[in-house]
Amino acid sequence: MNKVGSVEDAVSEIRDGMTIGIGGWGSRRKPMAVVRAILRSGRKDLTLVSYGGPDVGLLVAAGIARRVVTGFVSLDSIPLEPHFRRARSEGTIALTEYDEGMLYWGLLAAANRLPFLPIRAGLGSDVMRVNPALRTVRSPYPDDTELVAMPAIALDVAFIHLNRADPGGNGRYLGPDPYFDDLFCLAAKRRFLSCEQIETTDDLMSGGPPQTLLVNRSMVDGVLHTPNGAHFTSCVPDYERDEAFQREYAGTDWDTFRARYLDGGEADYQLAVKR
Amino acid sequence: MTRAETCVVACAEAWRGDGAILASSAGLIPQLGARLAQSTFAPELLVTDGEATLLRDGRAEGWLPYRTVFAIVAAGTRHVMMGASQLDRFGNQNISCVGPWEKPRSQLLCVRGAPGNTVNHPVSYWIPRHSPRVFVENVDMVSGVGHDRNAHEIRLVVTDLAVLDFATPDRSMRLRSTHSGVTVGDVVAATGFTLTIPERVSQTREPTGAELTLIRDHLDPSNAREREIR
Numbered sequence: 340m341n342k343v344g345s346v347e348d349a350v351s352e353i354r355d356g357m358t359i360g361i362g363g364w365g366s367r368r369k370p371m372a373v374v375r376a377i378l379r380s381g382r383k384d385l386t387l388v389s390y391g392g393p394d395v396g397l398l399v400a401a402g403i404a405r406r407v408v409t410g411f412v413s414l415d416s417i418p419l420e421p422h423f424r425r426a427r428s429e430g431t432i433a434l435t436e437y438d439e440g441m442l443y444w445g446l447l448a449a450a451n452r453l454p455f456l457p458i459r460a461g462l463g464s465d466v467m468r469v470n471p472a473l474r475t476v477r478s479p480y481p482d483d484t485e486l487v488a489m490p491a492i493a494l495d496v497a498f499i500h501l502n503r504a505d506p507g508g509n510g511r512y513l514g515p516d517p518y519f520d521d522l523f524c525l526a527a528k529r530r531f532l533s534c535e536q537i538e539t540t541d542d543l544m545s546g547g548p549p550q551t552l553l554v555n556r557s558m559v560d561g562v563l564h565t566p567n568g569a570h571f572t573s574c575v576p577d578y579e580r581d582e583a584f585q586r587e588y589a590g591t592d593w594d595t596f597r598a599r600y601l602d603g604g605e606a607d608y609q610l611a612v613k614r
Numbered sequence: 615m616t617r618a619e620t621c622v623v624a625c626a627e628a629w630r631g632d633g634a635i636l637a638s639s640a641g642l643i644p645q646l647g648a649r650l651a652q653s654t655f656a657p658e659l660l661v662t663d664g665e666a667t668l669l670r671d672g673r674a675e676g677w678l679p680y681r682t683v684f685a686i687v688a689a690g691t692r693h694v695m696m697g698a699s700q701l702d703r704f705g706n707q708n709i710s711c712v713g714p715w716e717k718p719r720s721q722l723l724c725v726r727g728a729p730g731n732t733v734n735h736p737v738s739y740w741i742p743r744h745s746p747r748v749f750v751e752n753v754d755m756v757s758g759v760g761h762d763r764n765a766h767e768i769r770l771v772v773t774d775l776a777v778l779d780f781a782t783p784d785r786s787m788r789l790r791s792t793h794s795g796v797t798v799g800d801v802v803a804a805t806g807f808t809l810t811i812p813e814r815v816s817q818t819r820e821p822t823g824a825e826l827t828l829i830r831d832h833l834d835p836s837n838a839r840e841r842e843i844r
Contacts, residue, residue, distance in 0.1 A: 460730030
């Protein structure tokens with residue numbers, strides 16, 4: 340069973356207008372090599388579902404994304420994402436703004452093939468005002484509690500990045516947090532796992548405790564080998580966030596940054612960031 | 615002692631009596647406050663490293679990835695001290711954006727976890743610069759809900775000038791204490807709405823000698839706290 344393929348082949352499955360889920364969290368373990376390939380693909384009108392970081396910033400800056408579905412967009416050590424910020428104040432990007440827990444619940448609903456899941460988060464807040472399609476639901480039991488009916492967030496394609504995988508699509512994270520990468524896969528029709536290293540199944544199994552095997556091969560359609568593929572976000576323990584590079588990203592005019600790092604292929608990028 | 619040290623202790627006081635719940639915080643001074651509370655009068659508190667590890671006296675004692683944080687939020691066993699770009703008299707908070715949401719003058723963080731926090735468990739706020747730009751009549755985007763929108767409990771607002779609470783009949787904001795060297799007039803001038811002012815406003819309690827030693831020698835030896843209030 341071999342699902343190893345190229346990043347370009349995986350990205351070629353994206354059609355204009357699709358809803359794309361991107362794993363990780365903020366500026367942590369983002370599938371950035373794939374994001375760079377999406378950027379090069381010239382697709383348009385994508386809806387991005389993400390705990391947003393530079394993945395959102397890059398695709399918004401490049402004009403690839405039309406809508407962002409999120410609870411935040413942040414670079415962690417730099418609290419505000421400059422490209423997302425600019426696009427919002429210029430009105431060039433649509434936003435579906437949820438509480439972070441609502442986003443989790445929407446993915447969980449999709450993963451369980453439910454139309455919605457009830458949640459308290461959102462009640463009384465302006466999340467209800469800026470998402471006029473959101474409905475509430477009442478408990479049918481004597482408590483009669485009113486709750487937000489968080490709709491399922493179904494994805495056309497999901498991309499996640501883990502530390503290790505086998506060729507069949509079993510994958511392991513080695514850092515302290517799985518984030519929600521398993522749910523992104525379960526909520527999507529097509530699922531791609533990029534990783535730092537592809538190993539034999541035996542080596543993958545002996546590489547850590549079973550609890551850190553976050554995805555199994557029923558949840559993954561393609562495995563992509565992308566060493567340093569989360570750069571410049573963190574992918575601990577393989578590497579920390581490249582803070583100096585992130586500062587350059589946040590502080591450099593987009594056309595300059597793009598010409599310096601993104602106009603070539605991934606190999607050119609990796610060469611340029613090593614200098 | 616410095617103003618920052620008074621603020622660390624005022625933040626710590628927010629968690630007094632909370633028991634074995636997760637004390638979360640945004641900002642260095644409330645984080646020092648939570649750790650100070652855990653080291654002194656609230657030893658049961660759970661405190662994290664800001665990522666996925668629970669810490670006790672600076673050493674790891676457990677695992678808390680984001681998905682578990684959301685479970686703790688929903689369970690209500692948490693008391694967070696968040697920041698606020700805007701805050702109104704009922705404790706409605708905005709960290710999302712300034713200006714009209716459709717096309718904001720300034721896009722900030724989005725709502726993050728504020729809606730879920732405020733309807734599920736106690737929430738306090740830390741405001742490093744008390745000003746009418748923060749304390750507004752109406753917030754532009756209700757990220758965290760206030761008492762007039764059925765907040766679970768907005769407990770305290772700690773600023774660089776004062777401690778405020780909601781101990782009024784309609785649960786609107788009230789001045790509880792001013793920090794040493796701050797007058798009631800200073801607080802009123804820095805607040806963009808009408809505050810309830812009790813007949814006697816006390817002074818915020820000063821750190822004890824033991825608390826100062828903990829803050830200076832143990833929790834924040836590099837004195838990073840002084841940079842957060844300027």
